[in-house]
Amino acid sequence: DTAVSQTPKYLVTQMGNDKSIKCEQNLGHDTMYWYKQDSKKFLKIMFSYNNKELIINETVPNRFSPKSPDKAHLNLHINSLELGDSAVYFCASSQVMLAGGTSSYNEQFFGPGTRLTVL
Amino acid sequence: DQQVKQNSPSLSVQEGRISILNCDYTNSMFDYFLWYKKYPAEGPTFLISISSIKDKNEDGRFTVFLNKSAKHLSLHIVPSQPGDSAVYFCAASKYGGSQGNLIFGKGTKLSVKP
Numbered sequence: 001d002t003a004v005s006q007t008p009k010y011l012v013t014q015m016g017n018d019k020s021i022k023c024e025q026n027l028g029h030d031t032m033y034w035y036k037q038d039s040k041k042f043l044k045i046m047f048s049y050n051n052k053e054l055i056i057n058e059t060v061p062n063r064f065s066p067k068s069p070d071k072a073h074l075n076l077h078i079n080s081l082e083l084g085d086s087a088v089y090f091c092a093s094s095q096v097m098l099a100g101g102t103s104s105y106n107e108q109f110f111g112p113g114t115r116l117t118v119l
Numbered sequence: 120d121q122q123v124k125q126n127s128p129s130l131s132v133q134e135g136r137i138s139i140l141n142c143d144y145t146n147s148m149f150d151y152f153l154w155y156k157k158y159p160a161e162g163p164t165f166l167i168s169i170s171s172i173k174d175k176n177e178d179g180r181f182t183v184f185l186n187k188s189a190k191h192l193s194l195h196i197v198p199s200q201p202g203d204s205a206v207y208f209c210a211a212s213k214y215g216g217s218q219g220n221l222i223f224g225k226g227t228k229l230s231v232k233p
Contacts, residue, residue: 004162040225041225041226042223042225043163043208043223044223045220045221048220056220058220090162090163092162107153107165107168108165108221109165110155110162110163110164111162112160112161112162113160113161113162
């Protein structure tokens, strides 16, 4: 019973194409994220959505457009793919709690990753 | 500029012995720290966390120690088992800041030999 799922697991495409990666979580969490793990193995956050609203956008090129149709889904659409976009993309989710006006959150649950290869 | 550093890319330990994985951070605003474990071709899995108001948190064979003055934390696994062989990521964040903005280290690959 997969908590955070991503499709596809592997994606091989040509430069200049447009592609999408889908993510779904069945944990009832209200916050979802996209991370990129590059060739140097760094895991870096790209976007965060809370209840379908964009919270974090970490200086990602605007060729990347996340879309959250509901709080259980956060899809990543990439336009005009470039060689440097080749990486593993991880989706994650967590439950954010508010206490006294300050946000706090539990641990993030990650999907299995999508390996994107741009040729 | 790496705010979270794991200076040992790999560690090899004999089964039954203690594994100690280290992590250093530079941002004194971090007040929540997590360890994740990752097997090949899978996503990271949460292991254990610690708030900056504590200096130790224990969960079974896993203990995380936090030394705020040194901006250093470590994960101890006792006893180590072959199934613990994986890449371990240290992560840090700030309460009240960007929601869920975890900053990850580069990871340490642990190999536990039978």
